[in-house]
Amino acid sequence: MRRHERVIVAAGALGFVLLLEWLVRVGRLDAGLAPTPSAILDALVRLLGRPEVLASLGVTAWEALAAFLVAVPVGLLMGFTLAEVPVLSALFRPLINFLFGVPKSIFLPVFILVFGVSIPQKIAFGVFTTVFVLIVGGVAAVQSVPSELVTVSRVYGASRWQIIREIYLPAMAPILLESARLGMVFNITAVLLCEIYGARDGIGYRIASWGENLQMPQLYAALVLVATAAVAVNEALRRVEARLGSWRQPS
């Protein structure tokens, strides 16, 4: 974004917040459902001072990270295998394409039955939701490697390992990171869904209970917190992606 565009966006956001504040204060919006932005900010500051809230954030972050660290290698490995072994691809692609399109939330009760309401259940459901994104991404990444470049490397005497390191990895890197980033979005959504649906700890669990008790400032403060964290993770991954993919032709 150019500088003046940023100024416009910032001014717009500030204006919106002030408008909300005014609407609630003059009674146009129900303060019970929509607290003023200043009240939300106040709640946010107080939440960040409560150790048990920070611990809940930590639980959620741990669940999301663990699920991500399992789903990424497993999913990519499955994707690479499917891309390289036509027989397996013929066998499993229809199933994977089908499951890729099905909303994973309908399987949540099954995960509760199998794992109980527990941290492993959140991680397992996170993995289940995320892994399909990475399988599909892994297949796409392998297919994006230009075969001519492999031929060129062979002419110049590249070994199998050199072809993987010098051609496959750099060619696939942008798509791999893109899938990881997309996977993380799905992953965070899945873990929060689990927590809101039923949990003993985690920020999703707190959001659910604040909601049930009509503690709106806390609820919205938590939303701001989660949104900020999710956007930060997404942005960080996107930056790495842009750096590693800068050779791609701007289209």
Add this chain to the structure above:
Amino acid sequence: MTRALVSIRAVSQQFSADGASVTALDGIDLEVPDGQFVAVVGPSGCGKSTLLSLVAGLRVPTRGAVLCDGEAITAPMPRKVGMIFQEANLLPWLSAIDNVAFPLKLRRVPKPERLQAAARMLELTGLAGFESRLPHQLSGGMKQRVAIARGLVQNPAVLLMDEPFASLDEQTRMVLGDELLRIWSETKKTVLFVTHSLNEAVYLADRVVVLSARPGRILDDVAVDLPRPRTFAMTSSERFGVLKDRIWQHIKHAERR
């Protein structure tokens, strides 16, 4: 008479496509002396590219043998044979100089050494100053120059060129043709040059080998007795026309079948 650097002896190549066996090349015999510029022409699908991939060591012939410097080629020999394709096929994430240095990197040549060699090649191909450009920042002709520099960086004795100028516009291909002749006269490589263009074949080569339609056999082996250095004016000379016509008669009959 200089010794044959590349020998293609009784080479036949068969492929199986959809269960049926296709003969791409049938009994090819070709001796290429050191330093000669040989153009290979023939109707579409006659196995010209297959012939090059055999010399590149990308395939092993079904029958017969391909030798380079007396040694049978059964795998790529990157230090003896460089190859340039129709598309430049540069690694898009590497700068021009790193692309040229890539074959040396595969051989684990230390970085300063390989960058020095690559810089020399970029200079030879007229790209000094463009070292740090990424491929997408270069024009088609410049990319092909980088590919030529990459093909030459290990100082191979043989340069294989598979329609290297076919996807360039007419003017660029004429300029690059002259550049190639200059580089060739400076480096004394043995060149095997596959092309669709009869003008290009006669203008560049010492000798034009004409292949038949599939299965590819050698129909004619035309010595181009035009003096060097070649000039644009020669392309409208009578001799040029006679040579081109002789080749065209073969192609015309082969394409008609």
